[in-house]
Amino acid sequence: MKLLPFPVRTLRLAFVLVLAPLVALRAADFPHQTSDLPADPAIHWGKLYNGLRYALLRNAEPKGRISARLAIKAGSLHENEDQRGLAHFLEHMAFNGSKHFPAANVIEFFQKLGMDFGGDTNASTGFDRTIYQLELPDAKPETLRESLTWFADVAGGILFEPAEIEKERGIILSEKxxxxxxxxxxxxAEMDFLVPDTRLPQRLPIGTEEVLKNAPRERFLEYYDTWYRPERMVLVLVGDLEPAAVEPLVREIFGPLKARAPALPEPRLGVVTPTATVEARLHTEMEAGAANVSIQTVVPYAFEPDTAAGRLKYLPRTLALRMLNRRLSILAKQEGAPFLGGIVGVTEQFDLFRNASIELNCRPDQWQAALTVAEQELRRALEHGFQPAELAEAVAEMTNNLDQAVKTAPTRRSGGLAQDLVGDLIDDAVSTHPNAEQALYQPALARITPEICTAALRAAWSEAAGRKLFVTGNVQLPDAAAAIASTFQASAEVAVAPPAKIEQAAFAYTDxxxxxxVAKRTAVDDLGATLIEFANGVRLNLKATDFEAGRIRVNIRLGGGTLTLPMEQRGLGVLANVAFTTGxxxxxxxxxxxxLLAGKTVGLAFGAQSDAFxxxxxxxxxxxxxxxxxFCAFLTDPGYRPESIRQLHKMAEQVYQRLPHTPDGPFQLEIANLLAGGDPRFGLPPKDVLLSRSLDELKAWLSSEFARAPIEIAVVGDFETDAVVAAVAQTFGALPKRDAKPAYEAxxxxxxxxxxxAKEYTITSEIPKALVRLYWPATDGRDVKLTRRLRMLNDVFADRLRVEIREKLAGTYSPNAGADLSDTYPGYGWLVxxxxxAPADTRKIADAMKKVAADLHAGEVTAEELERARQPILTALRDSARTNPYWLGTVLAAAQEYPDRLDWSRNRYTDNESITAAELTALAKQFYDPAKASEFIVLPVANKAQ
Structure with a gap:
């Protein structure tokens, strides 16, 4: 279960041309009925006589599955003072017993169906909404009926048994x-500064400790009966379904729902009063890794119907923000820039206020310089506007996004569509299709000028709205408000010049x-793949799919990665990952x-991985x-420009400032290296060691690898094979002869x-949370049969931890367990x-976790536990088989270097289905040995000086 982030309304990119038939609807049941925007014609809309609305959509991917959502238009904003936190608490109670699902087996029931707790079954609570989600493992009628029955129980049949409420209090407090x-x-603190006279700062969804500890059952029922009303509910089903066949089931199951209490008006959210002057505030968090400075304006905002004119009204503003954000990105890399990164945005929130903001991230001692940059760059745009070249880039990017959205629409994933549909219905927005969006925006983009964009930016940043200056992070200032305001005023008195003219160029790497x-071609017919080797030794693995219309995914493996790292140059791998492409x-x-590449669908991710670049x-x-x-240009002529290492140094300052105050810090700074026997490739190096690395060292390392190291390319997606082979032949196939990959045994x-x-660490922190982590030595991940069994055993262990540590002891919100089994280092792996x-509970919880492991080591895995672990895995396997990332990353990325991976794909269903409880029991005896567990505890210690 999770808490939703602060919602924002942004320019939407999606719609279609005709309305779907409606069932028993009134004029304003759905937003498209009163809008000139066409709703997606494939959506089947309906409303029951009790007021519950539903939307049903047939969708192709993932095949054979259904994404289900039940949303209630109520959240923490609807709580009374003595209910603060109960909207979220109530969401938890839906999993703790209802009319048709006893408390003891809600999670277990869905696991047996093949649904993973937290992944396929989850819920979230926000300020103005609560959403329950199920990712059904199949589209069988009985699975859908059971799932909708649980949704109906959520809507009107939660039991709120006193014992379950008391048990859940500790879990909620642990989540808090x-x-x-x-x-x-x-x-x-920022909400309290921006909108102090509203309900928002007093209604954080997690609630107050007083209410969470003491609220009686009656408070839960008051909230539940008042706000969980059919007319406030939305049901969304997307996936492998026929709306006409599903609709009677929806009516049958949800039709009997009735309101249980009188309707109440929406809560008053308060007032937003713009400031006509400059207001400033400092919020100090000494544990932060950096400082942030922002200039903001806040003005009242009222609901606007979702119409074509409304969307087009905000299009110039969207383009202006893109252009200004590009300026900040460029400026951040320049020598002497006093900030790491920045963002400009304008949002309308809760039909209550509009917030325009520019925010920069910086070192604490540079907050004044960063605030000056923010003020002057914002003013530069407001006074001098934008250049045609800037607008052309922004328009090209948006045009390409519109085009790609249309091309990929046939294979959109049901989960994302369901989430978007729910959000639209709660926000009274029209659910549109990419075709209609392109038809709306494309002509408008051709008419927009830099002057129109400048006017839109000026409207959002009206001087009449005043300015709110917010500085936060590890900054302490005497008379802070005056210091911040005076810095701003001093900057405002400096004249700003127009930006330098942008020079046009052409991409220089085409030959x-x-x-x-092609020297060799092998067809792998049963997997639909082709393996190719070029005369220069470059390998190419192909699989054409229809899983993602209009999209091709590419992965390139080169050389030996950190297996070739100069051991005396610790931190060089970190430098490569951060600075190589930035150069x-x-x-x-x-x-x-x-x-140069604006308007093109190209990307660039680079990594120095454990066994390949x-x-x-x-x-x-x-x-x-x-x-x-x-890709070939970066392989043959990387820039190694100085701005790349400047960015690394800025990031390092923030990371090493933050880690001593976070529970995970010791694991990154010491423990990962300790568990690898001091190997310099594991964990973060000391700060001074990382900052001592140079671009010359990076260039020497990578140049020697890139010149002749082996290359294996995998391409998966929507393509014609001959076209891909020709494109690779013109690029990587044209490179010098590649060497064979060494074994790298040493x-x-x-x-x-x-x-x-067994080690205990302390961190300096005012935040009262500790971390317990246990490690059992395992093995590597090269024996796939053993790996599969260890991962399934680990899932059994994780579920036992959930029952013991979360459900019985209420000692933690979410105990985690994982299997970290290396593919690179023989024999190296851990079960974690x-x-x-709570800091006071570390010993109790560590011992409890050890006891769960010891019981597993000494006892048996039951057949029932095996099935509850196996079924979600099988669901995930079926799902992944129709995803390009699976075929690209797991099967084909190194299919010629490691041919066994082809067989792994062939036998993964049958092998997982063949796993027995006896096998897992034997592995538990082998690997969960209590005598071999390593224990690490991280405790917070308050900073007395602070």
Missing amino acids: RARDSVGLRTFL FGPAGQ GLGKHSVDDLQR TFGAATNRADLLLQLQL TRRVTRPAAPL AEAVV
Whole structure:
């Protein structure tokens, strides 16, 4: 269960041309009925006589599954003072016993159906909505009936048994503790500053400790009966279904629902009073990794119907924000820039207020310089506007987004569509289709000028609205408000010049020599794949699919990754991951590339992985050659520009400032390295070591690898095979001969500690939460049969932890367990369990976790536990088989380097189905040995000086 973030309304990109037939509807039951925007014609709308609305949509992906959502238009804003936190608490109670689902087996019931708790079954509570979600494992009538019956129980049949309420109090308090953070405290302080006379700062969904500990059952029933009313509910079903066949079931199950209490008016949210002057506030969080400075305006806002004119009204503003954000991105990389990154945005929230904001992230000692940049860059745009080249880039990006949305629409995922549909219905927005969106926005984009965008930005940042200045982070100032305001006023007195004129250029990397020739081609007919080797040794693995219309995914593996890392240069891998792509190319900076490639569907992800360097991106047929040219350019002429290492140094300052105050800090700074016997490739290096790494070192390392190292390319998606082969031949096939990949036997060795470890760490923090993490030595992930069984055993262990630590002891909100089994280092792997707990409970919870493991080690895995672990895994396997990321990353990325991966794909269903409880019992005896567990506890200690 989760709490929803602060919702915002942004420019939507989606719609179609005719209305679907309606069932028993009044004029304003759905927003499209009073709008000139066409709703998606495939959606079947309906409303029951009790007021519950529903939307049914047949959708192709994932095949054979249904995404279900039940939303209640009520959240924490609807709570009385003595109910603060009960909207979210009530959401938990839906899983703790209802009319048709006893408390003891709600989760277990769905597990047996093949649904993972927390993944396929979940819920979320926000300020103005509560959403329950189910990802059904299949589209069988009985599965749908059972799921809708549970939804109906949520709507009107939760039992609120006193014993279950008392049991859940500790879980909710543990969740409150787990969610407590610098970010949450800062968010609350910011809301109190921006909209102090509204209900928002007093209605954070997690609630107050007083209410969570003491609210009687009557308070739950008051909220439930008042706000869980049929007319406030929305049911959405998307997936492998026929709306006409499902609709009678919806009527049957939800038709009997009735309101249980008189309707109440919406709560008064308060008032928003704009300031005509400059107001400033400092919120200090000494545990933050950085400072943030923002300039904001807040003005009242009232609901606007979702219409074509309304959407087009905000289009110039959207483009203006894109252009200004691009300026900040470019500026942040320049020498001497006093900030790491920034963002400009304008949102309308809760039909209550509009907020325009520019925010920069910086070092604490640079807050004044960062605030000056924010003020002057905002004013530069307001006074001098934008250049045609900037607008052309923004328009090209949006045009391409519209086009890609249309092309990929046939294979959108049901879960995302269901979530969007629910949001639209709660927000009174029209659920439109990408075809209609393109028809609306494309002509408008052709008419927009820089002057229109500037006017839209000025309207959002009206001087009459005044300015609110908010500085937060590890900053302490005497007379803070005056200091912040005076910095702002001093900046405002400095004249700003127009931005420098943008020079146009062309992409310079299109010729890599004569196209390579295919030397070998192997068809893998049963998997629908083709394996190719070019004359220069470059390998190519292909699989054409229809899982994602209009999309091609590319993965490139090169060389040996951190197996080739110079051991004396610790931190060089971190530098590569952060700085390599930011360094751009020899002929183009990374900012030049963004402008040159605007309107093209190309991407660039790079990583120094444990056994290979990798490039990855998603593209399409039209841009595939350009995508491969971009990859090849980074392989043959990387820029290693100084702005890349400047960004790394800024990020490092923030990371190393934050880690000593977070429970995970010791694991990144010391424990990961400790568990690998001091191997410099594991964990973060000390700050001074990382900052001592140079671009010259990076260039020397990567250049030697990139020159002749083996290359294996995987391409999966919507393509014609001959076109892909030709594009690879013109790029990677044209490169010099590649060497064979060495075995790297020496650098694959990692030594675990000789004996179990037990260490306690302290962090300086005012946030009262501790972390317990246990490690049991395992093995590597190369034996797939063993790996599958260990992962299933781990799921059994995780479920036992849930029952014991969460349900019985209420000691943690979400105990986690995982299997970390290396594919790179023979024999190296761990079984891991962790829990975020109250500092006073660390010993109790650590012992309880050990006892669960010891019981598993000494006892047996039951047949019932096996099935509850197996069924969600089988559901996930069926689902992944129709996803390009699975075929790309798990099967084909290294299919020629590791041919066994093809067989892994062939036998994964039958092998997982064949796993027995006896096998898992034997593995538990082997790996969950109590004598071999390492224990780490991280405790917070308050800063006395602070």
